[in-house]
Amino acid sequence: MLPAAKRTRTLLLSTRLLVGLVMLSNLSAAVVYLAAPGNYTAAFELQGEPGVAAVAGMGILFVMWQVPYLFAIIDPIRFRASLLEAVLMQALGLTGESLLLSQITTAHAQLRGSIQRFILFDLAGLAVLVLALALNQRTLKLWKEGQHA
DSSP states (O other): OOHHHHHHHHHHHHHHHHHHHHHHHHHHHHHHHHHOGGGGTGGGTOOHHHHHHHHHHHHHHHHHTTHHHHHHHHOTTTTHHHHHHHHHHHHHHHHHHHHHHHHSOTTOHHHHHHHHHHHHHHHHHHHHHHHHHHHHHHHHHHHHTTTTO
């Protein structure tokens, strides 16, 4: 394999791994919310059947949101738009959670703590996805230069 081709392949693999890490992290949150939603209702100051349904619904949303991540893992060049969508989704989540936190009074410390964990979770995911996007951009540049052959 040519050195440039090897670099391209390494960059593609690195991009896939980074996106995969974020996807697995997101799915791990989905699994716990779906497997035992009742264990997490108190963290959102919810209770009973409506609380269980709300937490399980969050788990379902976490699974749904992984569709662009999957396409970005399959082929980060061909499905570059999916990688961009994943970055935007992560950034929107972080922004929305930050705005939400600013509206929750300190009287709801447990709820604030839950939202703060989501903020940290999404911030870490966003940082990893931005790195994946940068690697993908480098890969795309190599492809355009014809060094992938």
